[in-house]
Amino acid sequence: xxxxxxxxxxxxxxxxxxxxxxxxxxxxxxxxxxxxxxxxxxxxxxxxxxxxxxxxxxxxxxxxxxxxxxxxxxxxxxxxxxxxxxxxxxxxxxxxxxxxxxxxxxxxxxxxxxxxxxxxxxxxxxxxxxxxxxxxxxxxxxxxxxxxxxxxxxxxxxxxxxxxxxxxxxxxxxxxxxxxxxxxxxxxxxxxxxxxxxxxxxxxxxxxxxxxxxxxxxxxxxxxxxxxxxxxxxxxxxxxxxxxxxxxxxxxxxxxxxxxxxxxxxxxxxxxxxxxxxxxxxxxxxxxxxxxx
Amino acid sequence: xxxxxxxxxxxxxxxxxxxxxxxxxxxxxxxxxxxxxxxxxxxxxxxxxxxxxxxxxxxxxxxxxxxxxxxxxxxxxxxxxxxxxxxxxxxxxxxxxxxxxxxxxxxxxxxxxxxxxxxxxxxxxxxxxxxxxxxxxxxxxxxxxxxxxxxxxxxxxxxxxxxxxxxxxxxxxxxxxxxxxxxxxxxxxxxxxxxxxxxxxxxxxxxxxxxxxxxxxxxxxxxxxxxxxxxxxxxxxxxxxxxxxxxxxxxxxxxxxxxxxxxxxxxxxxxxxxxxxxxxxxxxxxxxxxxxxxxxxxxxxxxxxxxxxxxxxxxxxxxxxxxxxxxxxxxxxxxxxxxxxxxxxxxxxxxxxxxxxxxxxxxxxxxxx
Numbered sequence: 257x258x259x260x261x262x263x264x265x266x267x268x269x270x271x272x273x274x275x276x277x278x279x280x281x282x283x284x285x286x287x288x289x290x291x292x293x294x295x296x297x298x299x300x301x302x303x304x305x306x307x308x309x310x311x312x313x314x315x316x317x318x319x320x321x322x323x324x325x326x327x328x329x330x331x332x333x334x335x336x337x338x339x340x341x342x343x344x345x346x347x348x349x350x351x352x353x354x355x356x357x358x359x360x361x362x363x364x365x366x367x368x369x370x371x372x373x374x375x376x377x378x379x380x381x382x383x384x385x386x387x388x389x390x391x392x393x394x395x396x397x398x399x400x401x402x403x404x405x406x407x408x409x410x411x412x413x414x415x416x417x418x419x420x421x422x423x424x425x426x427x428x429x430x431x432x433x434x435x436x437x438x439x440x441x442x443x444x445x446x447x448x449x450x451x452x453x454x455x456x457x458x459x460x461x462x463x464x465x466x467x468x469x470x471x472x473x474x475x476x477x478x479x480x481x482x483x484x485x486x487x488x489x490x491x492x493x494x495x496x497x498x499x500x501x502x503x504x505x506x507x508x509x510x511x512x513x514x515x516x517x518x519x520x521x522x523x524x525x526x527x528x529x530x531x532x533x534x535x536x537x538x539x540x541x542x543x544x545x546x547x548x549x
Numbered sequence: 550x551x552x553x554x555x556x557x558x559x560x561x562x563x564x565x566x567x568x569x570x571x572x573x574x575x576x577x578x579x580x581x582x583x584x585x586x587x588x589x590x591x592x593x594x595x596x597x598x599x600x601x602x603x604x605x606x607x608x609x610x611x612x613x614x615x616x617x618x619x620x621x622x623x624x625x626x627x628x629x630x631x632x633x634x635x636x637x638x639x640x641x642x643x644x645x646x647x648x649x650x651x652x653x654x655x656x657x658x659x660x661x662x663x664x665x666x667x668x669x670x671x672x673x674x675x676x677x678x679x680x681x682x683x684x685x686x687x688x689x690x691x692x693x694x695x696x697x698x699x700x701x702x703x704x705x706x707x708x709x710x711x712x713x714x715x716x717x718x719x720x721x722x723x724x725x726x727x728x729x730x731x732x733x734x735x736x737x738x739x740x741x742x743x744x745x746x747x748x749x750x751x752x753x754x755x756x757x758x759x760x761x762x763x764x765x766x767x768x769x770x771x772x773x774x775x776x777x778x779x780x781x782x783x784x785x786x787x788x789x790x791x792x793x794x795x796x797x798x799x800x801x802x803x804x805x806x807x808x809x810x811x812x813x814x815x816x817x818x819x820x821x822x823x824x825x826x827x828x829x830x831x832x833x834x835x836x837x838x839x840x841x842x843x844x845x846x847x848x849x850x851x852x853x854x855x856x857x858x859x860x861x862x863x864x865x866x867x868x869x870x871x872x873x874x875x876x877x878x879x880x881x882x883x884x885x886x887x888x889x890x891x892x893x894x895x896x897x898x899x900x901x902x903x904x905x906x907x908x909x910x911x912x913x914x915x916x917x918x
Contacts, residue, residue, distance in 0.1 A: 270724075277719060281733045284794070287748050288736065290759060306757045309766060357579040364572035365565070372580060379583065381907065382591055385855045385876045386900045389883030389892035390590035390597060396604060398585075423582035453571045482741035484858050489884045500743045503862075513751065520744045531739045535732050538739065542799060543806035 286312060291524070295322050295517035302514050322518035329515060330502045331494060332522075339498040339523075342417045343480040349422045350476050351469055357423075358431025359457045363443050373432070379425045385485070391420060392489055412492045421480065427472045430544075434468045435461065471541035474534070481527060499523045591900075598894040604887040617894040623687035625669055627656060630680045640679070650681055657685065691895070694866075694873035701789060701874065702853040702906075709793045710800060710845050717804035718834075731805075735798035742795060746862035749791045753777035753863075778864055781871045788859050788872055796852065800845050807841030808834070843914045847907050854903050875899050 289312055294302050296318040305311045326332070360366070361373050395410040410416040438461070446456045462469075484500050491497045500523070506516045531538050562570065598617050602610045631648035632641040640648050653671060660667040669685035672692050676682075686692045720731050737745065752759045755776025764772040777787040815833045824832070835842075857876040860866060866873040866881075875895060883892020 273722070273724065277724075277727075277730045280716065280719070281730055284733050284737055284798070287745075287752060287794075288740070290752070291744075291748050303757050306751070306754075306759050307762050309762065311759050311762065353578040353582070356575040360572045360575035364568055364575070366569035366572035369572065369576075372576065375588075376579075376583065379587055379591075381904065382587065382900065383851055383855055383903050385857065385879070386594060386896040386903075387587060387590040389879060389889060389896055390593040391586060392884065393593065393597070393602070393604065393889050394585065394590050419582070420586035423579040423586070425583065425587075428579055453568070453575075457575075478739060482743070484741070484743050484861075485880065488861075489880070500741060503743055503747055516747065516751075520747060524740050524744050527739050527741075528736070531736070532732070535735075539731065539735055539802050542735075542738070542802045 288524075288528075291517055292521050295514065295521045296320070297322075297514060299512060299514045302517070322512075322514035323522070325512065326515045326518045326522070329512075330505045330519070332502075334495055335497055335499045335502050338414065338417075338496065339481060339500075342414065342498055343477055346418050346421050346480050347473055347476040349418075350424065350427055351472055353423055354427040354472060355431050355462065355465065355469070356457065357428050358435050359461060361428075361432045362435030362438075363440070363456075363461075364453065376425045376428055380429065388485060388489070395420065395490070411490050412496055413490075414496060416490045417483075417487055417496075417498070420486075421483075424476075427476070430468050430472060431465070434465060438464070467540075470534075470537045471544055474538055474541045477530075478527075594893040594896040594900070597890050598897045600890050602890040602893070604889050613890075617890055618898075619687065621688050621691055621891075621894055621898065623669065624672070624692070625665055625685045626682060627653075627666060627685055628680050628682045629653075648679055653683060690870060690873060691875075691878055693870045694875050694878045697785065697871065697873055698854060698856060698875045700785065701792075701856055702850055704789055705792060705853045706846060706849050708789075709797055709849055710842075712793065713797050713800035713845065714804045714838075716797065716801040717808055720801070720805055721808045731802075735802060737795045738798040740795070742858040743862060745791065745795045746859050749787075749794075750778065750863050753787050753791075755779060779868055781868045784864055784868055784871050788856075788863065791863075792853075792856075792859060796849075800849060803845055803848075804838070804841060807838045811837035839914070843911065846910055846914070850906055850910065851903055854899065854906075875902075 293312060293314045294306075296314060297305065298317055298319070298321065301316050305313075305316075361369060392411075395416050397408065398410050400407050400410055400413070400415070410419075442460055443456055446460045447453075451459070482500065483498070487498050487501055491501060502519060502523070503516075506512065506519060599612060599614060600610050601613050601617075629650045631650055633639065634641055643649050656663050656666045657669050658667075666685060669687055670689045672684045672686040672689050674681055674683045716734055720727060720734070751757075753776075755761070755774060758774075758777070760777065761772070761774040765774070775783055777783045811834065815837070816829060819829045819833050855876055856874040857880065860872050860874050860877045861880075864872040866877055876899070879892050879895040879899065882888040882895065
């Protein structure tokens with residue numbers, strides 16, 4: 257971008273650019289730094305520090321006491337298990353079913369395909385919030401085979417937090433988009449060699465679909481891990497709740513801010529680590545969702 | 550999976566029929582799931598908005614026509630002239646010397662004489678000349694929620710979109726370490742809104758809040774502490790600022806992808822022509838970002854209309870309803886009160902608003918050649 261005049265002004269300008277970048281970075285990083293730093297401080301110090309810039313400095317009586325206190329306040333293992341199970345299961349099934357459907361839409365000929373795909377694309381305009389209330393009604397009248405045989409109503413269960421979110425139009429759209437750009441000869445050659453359609457899908461196409469799988473996995477992971485409105489409506493009993501609903505436990509009697517911060521840190525740090533490790537893929541998956549606009 | 554493999558070679562089908570069958574089977578899971586959990590609920594929202602459906606109810610569900618929509622959306626204007634002394638023709642004034650008016654209750658409680666005002670409540674009123682005009686609504690809280698949500702969207706869409714573009718342009722330079730900044734700017738996007746909202750509740754706190762501390766430090770003690778979320782004037786702006794902080798990185802990345810599709814050749818040509826910074830933006834950058842701009846605008850608008858988590862965690866609609874939102878009201882009724890039809894009616898209204906706005910945005914930003 258620069259015209260190459262490397263004089264005094266160039267370096268002053270460069271320093272200014274970095275200063276601006278750093279100032280903005282501080283705005284984005286400070287609340288998260290504050291969260292993690294505060295989780296290590298005793299409540300008294302935490303409250304005292306927050307009335308000065310010491311709030312961002314890890315010093316004084318640092319300990320993991322808040323984390324221990326937090327474990328006593330919420331059934332942490334249960335919530336963690338639920339969150340991990342719900343997120344992982346939904347993501348895995350979503351990738352499987354969306355890619356199968358995408359493969360079918362892109363490579364196979366069947367009657368009604370065009371209409372079905374158009375309907376799926378059209379549903380992209382429905383905001384998720386607008387179906388939440390009727391969805392509550394739908395899941396309340398669906399059958400399930402439980403411990404005591406046939407039961408009606410999915411409310412207050414783990415599967416009600418998984419099954420409705422497996423299929424989403426956007427993931428299907430991403431797979432179709434990717435498959436359509438692949439050379440058709442790949443499929444035709446494999447079919448000539450006598451491979452079944454399922455073999456073509458599993459052995460020829462899926463091995464080169466890594467980027468889309470990563471995108472769908474990341475978007476699904478973020479969406480499911482951070483879900484709040486739906487579990488709030490359907491997970492009434494404690495053993496069905498995911499981590500995000502645990503925050504309510506800290507505001508019941510006395511608010512122990514240190515423990516709140518410890519809990520927030522604990523449910524956020526795995527996501528942050530995941531993000532920092534795969535940040536290229538994270539950012540590219542968001543960006544790729546934008547280019548198609 | 551095994552069952553699927555068995556069905557791929559059924560006897561008696563020719564090549565095309567076989568292919569069609571496999572195609573159907575592969576698409577079947579998502580078709581069934583989308584039908585059950587997206588398309589059926591979507592149409593049910595419409596259907597149930599014409600009924601008095603509740604989640605659990607002893608009474609049978611009845612068709613009520615447009616009553617839910619009337620109960621939600623009715624707005625009437627009522628202008629009242631001041632009371633006049635019948636003999637002298639002078640205005641009747643109260644002790645402070647202000648004109649007096651007939652009681653609003655006489656209009657909103659009298660079904661026989663004024664059926665159009667029956668059971669309406671005052672949303673707000675204004676005075677003009679000597680008369681007073683009441684804006685009456687059947688559901689004042691919903692009207693306030695609707696107004697607040699529009700206010701939220703109207704502020705968030707340009708501010709967040711503009712800031713995101715600014716950040717994207719800051720990051721679109723070839724500097725060592727620029728990716729580190731990109732990583733940091735994007736970080737809040739991956740953090741749950743639940744976490745962000747709780748964290749900011751602490752930051753906004755009136756007595757111990759970090760924001761007050763920071764502002765006081767920056768102004769050398771000149772700043773008076775504000776209880777950001779408890780003050781009707783600052784609660785909504787505080788929610789907005791936090792929402793932008795959390796989501797701006799998302800749109801920044803989309804802008805950045807758009808910026809990187811603009812060929813550097815165009816900038817080199819502009820440099821040769823002697824274009825300044827603004828001309829380069831106006832004639833090279835912005836035209837190259839057209840499609841991205843439409844997309845970013847629509848995405849932000851759709852997300853902003855979904856305003857819920859922030860409200861639920863930080864303010865619960867308060868103080869004095871200044872942060873009520875459409876989705877918050879939808880959940881309050883549909884889930885909180887098991888009023889499925891009421892919640893569905895709000896869903897339908899929300900859907901049409903979002904649809905109308907995205908069509909309008911597409912129309913306004915269409916290619917004009």
